[in-house]
Amino acid sequence: MSKPFLQIRGIRKEYGPVTAVQDVNLDVAQGEFLTFLGPSGSGKSTTLYILAGFEDPTGGDILLNGESLLSTPSHKRNIGMVFQRYTLFPHLSVGENIAFPLKVRRLPKAEIDAKVRQMLKLVRLEGFEDRKPAQMSGGQQQRVALARALAYDPPVLLMDEPLSALDKKLREEIQHEIRRIHQQTEVTILYVTHDQEEALRLSDRIAVFSKGVIDQIGTGPELYANPATRFVAEFIGDSDFLPCNVVSAGNGRAEIAICETMTVADIPLHGTASSGSKAALMLRPERLLLSKRQSESGLPVTVSDITFLGNNVHVATKTSKGNNLSVRLPFGHEAISGLNRGDAVWLKFDAESAHVFGQ
Amino acid sequence: MVSHTETDSGRAYAPTRVRRLTDFELTLPALVLLVLFFVVPVVILLMRSVTEPVPGLGNYVELLGSSTYLRIFTNTFLVSGLVTVVSLLIGFPVAWALAVMPGRAASIVFAILLLSMWTNLLARTYAWMVLLQRTGVINKVLIGLGLIDKPLPLVNNLTGVTIGMTYIMLPFIILPLYGVIKKIDPAILQAAALCGANRWQSLVRVLLPLAVPGMAAGALMVFVMSLGYFVTPALLGGTANMMLAELIAQFVQSLVNWGMGGAAALVLLVVTLALYAVQLRFFGTDRMGGR
Amino acid sequence: MLLNLNRLGWWKLVLFGITVLTTAFLLLPILFIAALSFGSSQWLIFPPPSWTLRWYQELFADPRWLASAWTSFQIAIIVTVLSVLLGLATSFGLTRGRFAFREGLKALFLTPMILPVVVLAVALYAFFLKIGLNGTLTGFVISHLVLALPFSILSIGNALEGFDKSIEDAAVLCGASPLEAKVRVTLPAISHGIFSAAIFSFLTSWDEVVVAIFMSSPTLQTLPVKVWATLRQDLTPVVAAASTLLILLTVLLMVLVAVVRKGLKS
Numbered sequence: 001m002s003k004p005f006l007q008i009r010g011i012r013k014e015y016g017p018v019t020a021v022q023d024v025n026l027d028v029a030q031g032e033f034l035t036f037l038g039p040s041g042s043g044k045s046t047t048l049y050i051l052a053g054f055e056d057p058t059g060g061d062i063l064l065n066g067e068s069l070l071s072t073p074s075h076k077r078n079i080g081m082v083f084q085r086y087t088l089f090p091h092l093s094v095g096e097n098i099a100f101p102l103k104v105r106r107l108p109k110a111e112i113d114a115k116v117r118q119m120l121k122l123v124r125l126e127g128f129e130d131r132k133p134a135q136m137s138g139g140q141q142q143r144v145a146l147a148r149a150l151a152y153d154p155p156v157l158l159m160d161e162p163l164s165a166l167d168k169k170l171r172e173e174i175q176h177e178i179r180r181i182h183q184q185t186e187v188t189i190l191y192v193t194h195d196q197e198e199a200l201r202l203s204d205r206i207a208v209f210s211k212g213v214i215d216q217i218g219t220g221p222e223l224y225a226n227p228a229t230r231f232v233a234e235f236i237g238d239s240d241f242l243p244c245n246v247v248s249a250g251n252g253r254a255e256i257a258i259c260e261t262m263t264v265a266d267i268p269l270h271g272t273a274s275s276g277s278k279a280a281l282m283l284r285p286e287r288l289l290l291s292k293r294q295s296e297s298g299l300p301v302t303v304s305d306i307t308f309l310g311n312n313v314h315v316a317t318k319t320s321k322g323n324n325l326s327v328r329l330p331f332g333h334e335a336i337s338g339l340n341r342g343d344a345v346w347l348k349f350d351a352e353s354a355h356v357f358g359q
Numbered sequence: 360m361v362s363h364t365e366t367d368s369g370r371a372y373a374p375t376r377v378r379r380l381t382d383f384e385l386t387l388p389a390l391v392l393l394v395l396f397f398v399v400p401v402v403i404l405l406m407r408s409v410t411e412p413v414p415g416l417g418n419y420v421e422l423l424g425s426s427t428y429l430r431i432f433t434n435t436f437l438v439s440g441l442v443t444v445v446s447l448l449i450g451f452p453v454a455w456a457l458a459v460m461p462g463r464a465a466s467i468v469f470a471i472l473l474l475s476m477w478t479n480l481l482a483r484t485y486a487w488m489v490l491l492q493r494t495g496v497i498n499k500v501l502i503g504l505g506l507i508d509k510p511l512p513l514v515n516n517l518t519g520v521t522i523g524m525t526y527i528m529l530p531f532i533i534l535p536l537y538g539v540i541k542k543i544d545p546a547i548l549q550a551a552a553l554c555g556a557n558r559w560q561s562l563v564r565v566l567l568p569l570a571v572p573g574m575a576a577g578a579l580m581v582f583v584m585s586l587g588y589f590v591t592p593a594l595l596g597g598t599a600n601m602m603l604a605e606l607i608a609q610f611v612q613s614l615v616n617w618g619m620g621g622a623a624a625l626v627l628l629v630v631t632l633a634l635y636a637v638q639l640r641f642f643g644t645d646r647m648g649g650r
Numbered sequence: 651m652l653l654n655l656n657r658l659g660w661w662k663l664v665l666f667g668i669t670v671l672t673t674a675f676l677l678l679p680i681l682f683i684a685a686l687s688f689g690s691s692q693w694l695i696f697p698p699p700s701w702t703l704r705w706y707q708e709l710f711a712d713p714r715w716l717a718s719a720w721t722s723f724q725i726a727i728i729v730t731v732l733s734v735l736l737g738l739a740t741s742f743g744l745t746r747g748r749f750a751f752r753e754g755l756k757a758l759f760l761t762p763m764i765l766p767v768v769v770l771a772v773a774l775y776a777f778f779l780k781i782g783l784n785g786t787l788t789g790f791v792i793s794h795l796v797l798a799l800p801f802s803i804l805s806i807g808n809a810l811e812g813f814d815k816s817i818e819d820a821a822v823l824c825g826a827s828p829l830e831a832k833v834r835v836t837l838p839a840i841s842h843g844i845f846s847a848a849i850f851s852f853l854t855s856w857d858e859v860v861v862a863i864f865m866s867s868p869t870l871q872t873l874p875v876k877v878w879a880t881l882r883q884d885l886t887p888v889v890a891a892a893s894t895l896l897i898l899l900t901v902l903l904m905v906l907v908a909v910v911r912k913g914l915k916s
């Protein structure tokens with residue numbers, strides 16, 4: 001990663017008594033694709049709007065190439081943005097929409113025409129320049145919006161859930177387009193979504209938002225393998241949590257006891273925990289091993305449901321304490337054949353694939 | 360957007376920004392116009408009712424105590440009520456028919472409704488003055504058909520006013536009623552039929568109750584508009600059958616009695632606003648009227 | 651059933667019968683006046699003994715008719731321009747603003763529309779007598795503006811409410827200043843509302859009688875006042891000619907509206 005290109009420093013935003021953004025700090029490298037992922041109301045859009053200049057932060061600063069952006073009004077920031085809703089100018093044709101930022105900048109006509117053609121090619125909509133927005137599908141409109149936002153070569157492109165109004169298949173198609181366009185243009189992108197799959201598919205790094213702060217920043221695999229908080233663990237990938245007792249803790253590792261029958265040592269520990277305290281053990285369905293044979297080192301559970309999900313089979317189980325644990329196995333796995341509801345089975349897991357979250 | 364000019368830390372980061380007009384400031388020119396040339400004059404007029412010729416409620420005592428003025432109030436409410444009822448009786452079937460008509464036929468009816476609404480009020484009133492006069496077409500046709508022997512007095516009385524005003528108010532009741540009926544899901548009436556209701560029961564038990572809010576809102580609007588109408592009653596009613604708006608004008612123009620004029624204006628104003636309050640309270644719409 | 655044309659049975663005939671009669675009732679006076687304006691009878695006998703253009707000649711020969719029409723036109727145009735400009739500013743403030751009393755202010759702006767015009771007419775008459783605006787063009791413009799503004803605020807406000815502010819924000823991020831974004835993006839997008847506001851404002855002023863009766867002076871009167879004054883004397887067919895021209899104007903305006911609406915849609 002090169003030197004910080006865009007720096008967000010302690011940004012805060014309050015609407016009267018409501019704190020939309022508490023304290024957001026972030027360094028973004030040039031050319032990076034960074035996604036804000038988080039539940040509704042966690043402050044993702046507000047952070048983006050502050051970057052765009054539509055909202056003034058209550059505190060903090062934003063630096064682009066080392067210089068503060070905050071005193072620059074929106075229209076001079078030279079930032080591109082694609083919105084959640086369709087924002088093509090309804091009275092202008094597709095070509096005129098893309099030309100708009102260039103006309104505002106008073107570029108010569110020949111240059112504008114060339115750029116419009118280049119942009120239409122980039123988003124693969126050649127031949128559509130005379131259409132009106134109302135004659136285009138939602139996906140096409142968002143592609144034109146992308147072309148319009150990139151036409152003036154902005155250093156940063158903001159995208160606020162641009163695909164949320166589209167159906168799943170179309171969404172995946174345009175995700176590929178966005179990836180390709182990012183690679184082709186090398187523009188820095190800040191992307192907002194609450195769809196983890198979309199975030200994982202698109203981004204170099206993901207910032208997980210929760211209640212106005214960033215809980216963790218990292219690549220998809222980092223967040224998956226090493227969630228810093230229970231919230232991140234819940235948000236990235238599938239997970240189940242079991243209450244457990246801490247036997248001993250230290251050096252970021254813990255030994256724990258579950259269901260009184262079983263102890264496991266050397267599990268990565270997050271948060272604080274001490275001998276005797278209660279904690280939560282996180283397990284991922286796809287990292288659990290299921291066995292029909294009784295074993296001392298396995299956790300005894302009962303099968304409560306089996307669901308066929310195409311290439312996967314989902315086995316829902318219950319511990320003796322009544323906690324639910326899911327197991328995901330590839331279709332045709334020998335452990336599943338002949339398995340029935342109500343069967344007693346034993347689950348095993350690797351200490352490295354589990355996480356303990358203390359207080 | 361409200362711009363904060365200072366951050367928490369006290370660092371001002373926006374002073375270089377040109378101060379934009381706030382949203383409230385944008386409404387100021389219109390607000391000044393309205394206060395200066397609407398609120399102030401109306402308030403002054405109403406004040407004069409209790410200050411001229413002498414301070415006190417004398418004007419109101421005279422206005423509400425005399426039988427001459429009482430007859431004018433009766434005329435006003437009578438005509439407005441009649442106009443409302445007749446408009447409603449004619450307007451409901453027309454709105455209903457419009458809602459089920461094929462689009463082409465409906466658009467012709469709409470065009471005629473609009474033409475009638477948009478045509479100059481005086482031109483329309485003039486037409487009725489000519490049509491209704493003793494030697495006018497209506498009397499001629501009636502005599503020609505042998506229905507009457509001598510011409511009916513159709514103008515310069517409340518009959519003329521009622522006909523002319525109904526003509527003017529009809530579009531104002533048909534259009535909102537059409538909107539209400541068009542919004543009713545035909546499936547509801549199919550359901551009523553499946554439940555065993557015959558057409559008459561469907562009408563009385565389902566369609567009418569569903570249309571009642573629209574009818575009430577439209578009727579109230581027509582009634583209120585009629586109460587304050589000036590031009591049509593003045594031209595079709597003749598001098599002997601005055602309505603409230605004419606009385607106000609007469610106090611001011613011929614009698615130059617501002618105290619009584621103000622008092623009559625206040626009465627009209629209070630009734631109008633009270634009825635609008637009822638409408639807002641019970642029907643919650645801000646349906647608008649015309650002149 | 652009751653809302654299905656094919657299931658109405660004989661009720662359909664009743665409904666359509668009433669509709670046809672009502673439509674005729676609405677249309678006939680207008681056609682009747684147009685026909686009479688070409689009739690030769692001074693006493694407005696119908697059907698007329700013969701046809702003539704005499705009443706139109708008299709109308710155009712009388713400079714007072716032309717003068718009052720010209721006055722009306724001037725006032726209506728000024729009122730239209732001011733009403734649209736004020737309506738724009740006010741609607742932007744009311745639709746986008748988040749200040750206290752916004753709802754109350756909205757209600758205040760719409761009151762002139764529901765108030766009996768005669769009250770406003772008498773009140774403004776008294777007020778203008780005091781400040782010397784009676785019988786002046788300014789007086790006419792101000793009073794008609796008060797009446798027209800609610801229609802303007804309503805039409806433009808509705809259009810603006812249906813317009814997604816994000817589109818304007820997008821234009822700003824594209825590099826247009828806030829004012830430029832409004833002029834180049836928002837105004838074209840709400841042009842149908844602006845157009846309605848202009849038509850309503852023009853008609854409100856052009857057809858207005860009640861305030862005008864009080865506001866006019868022997869030297870300055872509008873067309874409706876001239877018609878009014880003539881009608882109070884006698885039912886001369888010249889008024890039929892004038893009315894027919896007014897009806898013609900209405901038809902032209904309706905055609906214009908239909909054409910512009912179609913143009914704005916595509």
Ligand SMILES: Nc1ncnc2c1ncn2[C@@H]1O[C@H](COP(=O)(O)OP(=O)(O)OP(=O)(O)O)[C@@H](O)[C@H]1O
Pocket residue numbers: 015018019020021038039040041042043044045046047194
């Ligand atoms: N103009 C405003 N006035 C008051 N509160 C606001 C305003 N805008 C946002 N908020 C509040 O700020 C918080 C953060 O909102 P924001 O739009 O940033 O969330 P988000 O993460 O983008 O959510 P979503 O996924 O639903 O878009 C929310 O609680 C919201 O209610």
Ligand SMILES: [Mg+2]
Pocket residue numbers: 044045046160
């Ligand atoms: Mg959002």
